[in-house]
Amino acid sequence: MAGFGSRRTWKKQDTACTLLFLSIFILTSGSEPLEKQSCRLGDYLTQSGICCTKCSPGFKLEKDCSSHNERTMCAPCPRGQYTDQQNFTPNCRRCKDCGEHEEEVSTCDGKRNRVCRCKPGFYKDVIDSATYQCFQCKTCRSGERQTEKCSSDHNTVCECEHDYYRVKKKCLPCRNCTDSCKHHCPSQVTRPRDVENHIPKIALIGTGVLVMLLMTVAFVTYKATKVYTKLKLASSSPQPEASEETTKIVICNEESCYHDCNAVPQSTASGKGQPSLPDCIPLEIKISDLIYTVLDLVPVPRIKQLVRSLGVTDIEIERAEVDYHTCKEAHYQMLRVWAEGVRGSRGGVLHWPLMQQLLDKLKDMYLEEAIDKLKTKYGIV
Known part of the structure; x- marks a missing residue:
């Protein structure tokens, strides 16, 4: 029985050793990939778990290194291609071509891309961080003046000239500025508020005076026409001699109608005075x-x-x-x-x-x- 008990003790010890060995193995095997994944700055980790040096700008990866002590095999970028950073890529990037309205600033030399800019007379319109288009610079139109010249980075900047204001992309002259445009006319003198309040009253009074004047002109015209008609009818039959004062009144009334009347009293061929008629005839517009x-x-x-x-x-x-x-x-x-x-x-x-x-x-x-x-x-x- 004593031998049987010792065997059981040995089995327990063997099992404990086996478990201890397996634990150490797992911990040791699990720590190795962590060490392999860490490479120094300027190196990269290959699929086989080796740290290799990156290729310099102007080169591309040709073959990974086979051990830690070897260098990576790199090849220069072909003509028309470039890499501008350390890399481990098997392909270089294609150099940019300047567009129709662009000119070359610097060439593509394998380490950097070609740099282009818009030609003179064109400006750059940015689409996104890497894309843009070149458009022709605009010219300031009539009523505008140039405040900023066109360059390769921005278009011409125009604004309305002095005493002009913008309406639907056009600059119009400030003539008799209304409330909607007077702030565009710097030459217009700002009127005090109390003066502006009296403007409607002044306009109303002016309208009344104008109406009265038109009515007066119409009345004078009617009277002058009536007198002129009477004189014309009277000229066909003997009438008493008309005085110069009467004739002048007729002429002055006609003067207020249409044209200047410079008529003077005329004597009849017989010497017996008859009323003279105006030299002017009122302008008739059909x-x-x-x-x-x-x-x-x-x-x-x-x-x-x-x-x-x-x-x-x-x-x-x-x-x-x-x-x-x-x-x-x-x-x-x-x-x-x-x-x-x-x-x-x-x-x-x-x-x-x-x-x-x-x-x-x-x-x-x-x-x-x-x-x-x-x-x-x-x-x-």
């Missing part, structure tokens, strides 16, 4: 002739703007468009509504204040050429 002239001078897209400024309502404009099939006929009717409106018609002849109103509205629309041609045609000074 409405139909004027309308066709305006339609030829004013651009078609701006006819509605003109008739609205002359006081033709939107209802009358729409009625003309419905009643007439062509644009020209409709536009003719719109202008006719204006010309034959209140105090407009006088036997088919346009009233002078309406002619002046037409010239003023054309001036507000900057149609100077149309104004000049109308003045030339009708002899308006």
Whole structure:
């Protein structure tokens, strides 16, 4: 029995030794890969677990080293390729080619890529960190001035000239600045707030004075025409001699109508005084002739703007468009509504204040050429 007990003791000891040996083996075998995975700076770990040196810039990997004491086999990059860092890649990178609107700054020499820039007259438009395009530099247009020249990195910078403001990518002159554009016009003097508050009252008073003046002119014109007609009828039958004062009054009234009248009293051939008539004849402008002239001078897209400024309502404009099939006929009717409106018609002849109103509205629309041609045609000074 004693022998049997000793055998059991030996078996237990053998089992304990075996377990101890296995534990040491596992710990030892597990620590070896950790040591192999750590290489010094400038080396890389191969698939076989060996640390090899990296290839220098301008070279590529040809063959891994076979032991720790050997160097990696590297080969120079072919022409037209490069590597700009230490590496262990088997392929070099392809050199960049300059585009159509680019010029070369530095060549590709195996260690660095080719460097390009936009040609003069072109600028770089960046797409992302590695991509860009070259676009042609813009030129400042009318009403603009250049604040920054175009370079290879940015486009030309333009801004509106002094007393100009931008509307839909165009610079327009600041003429009679409104509230929407006056902050673009540095030359405009800022008016005090109390003055601005009185502007509507002043405008209302000015409108009233203008209406009174027009009514006065119309009344004087009516009286002058009436007196002129009476004198003309009286000239066909013997009448008492008219005084110079009466004749001068008639002439001055005519002067307020259309043209300057420099008429002086004239004596009759018989020596017996008859009332002398003015040397000038009031300017007669036929409405139909004027309308066709305006339609030829004013651009078609701006006819509605003109008739609205002359006081033709939107209802009358729409009625003309419905009643007439062509644009020209409709536009003719719109202008006719204006010309034959209140105090407009006088036997088919346009009233002078309406002619002046037409010239003023054309001036507000900057149609100077149309104004000049109308003045030339009708002899308006």
